[in-house]
Amino acid sequence: MNSKDKIGKYIKLEISGKKMISGLLVDIGSDLWVVFNGNDYLYIPIIHIQNWQFLKHDEIAEISFNDEPTPIYNHNEEISLRKTLTAAKGIFTEIYVTSKQALHGYIISIMNNYFVFYSPIYKTMFISLHHLKWLIPYTSNQRPYGLSNSSLPVNPSGHTFARSFEVQIEKCVGDLIVFNIGENENVIGKVQGIKNNFVELISAKEDPVFVNMQHIKTVHMT
Structure with a gap:
């Protein structure tokens, strides 16, 4: 078949x-x-x-x-x-x-x-x-x-977007973000930087957390 x-x-x-x-x-x-x-x-x-x-x-x-x-x-x-x-x-x-x-x-x-x-x-x-x-x-x-x-606005953001997911996340450095719809507390924080395919987040208690870029499914701002 x-x-x-x-x-x-x-x-x-x-x-x-x-x-x-x-x-x-x-x-x-x-x-x-x-x-x-x-x-x-x-x-x-x-x-x-x-x-x-x-x-x-x-x-x-x-x-x-x-x-x-x-x-x-x-x-x-x-x-x-x-x-x-x-x-x-x-x-x-x-x-x-x-x-x-x-x-x-x-x-x-x-x-x-x-x-x-x-x-x-x-x-x-x-x-x-x-x-x-x-x-x-x-x-x-x-x-x-x-x-x-x-x-429901037709174009709610009014922003331009990067061509790739990785570069778009890099543009979030310094912002408070939520990855993967906040499925656990380790994917919520301020983006500190990106290195070797890991995103460094600063948690609410100011602890660094490193999130593998390959496992990021969704991103939204807080």
């Missing part, structure tokens, strides 16, 4: 972080799979698919299928992660990066190895492309947290 032969099959995937997704495989791209779970299209980078298997008949029967939303990409073109992110730009979207919670908002800019995301909760965020597990575009009548469009 080649990769395209799986399209139209019901599958179950394990995603990095021990997350399980079940649904209909509707498309496969160079670095991305698209699964319809009965309510939404999930755009899943292949790098985070740990394993997958076909669903059994009784498992398929457990999925409740509603009306399919309109996909955000052109079915006549081969999809990719970057094309999908570009198509999702400005659309209210759910993204999943850490093992704890999803983020809701919209994509502002797409850079070389990260993208800029606006969250009504965390405001402007920098998201590593390497750590993006999946994204789910909202349907047209949905708004995050029930907010009106007027509460």
Whole structure:
């Protein structure tokens, strides 16, 4: 079975972080799979698919299928992660990066190895492309947290962004930041500097903490 032969099959995937997704495989791209779970299209980078298997008949029967939303990409073109992110730009979207919670908002800019995301909760965020597990575009009548469009600025930052994630973090030297949505106290502090692929943070008690750049998934200012 080649990769395209799986399209139209019901599958179950394990995603990095021990997350399980079940649904209909509707498309496969160079670095991305698209699964319809009965309510939404999930755009899943292949790098985070740990394993997958076909669903059994009784498992398929457990999925409740509603009306399919309109996909955000052109079915006549081969999809990719970057094309999908570009198509999702400005659309209210759910993204999943850490093992704890999803983020809701919209994509502002797409850079070389990260993208800029606006969250009504965390405001402007920098998201590593390497750590993006999946994204789910909202349907047209949905708004995050029930907010009106007027509460969600089109270009909230007004800043220019570095081309790479590493350089963007370097621009944060001297700022109070939160990495990885504050999953523990060791990823919150003032950026003191970057050396040998480690970011030095100064904690609330003024202790230095060194965070491996490769494990930084999200960045936002306090």
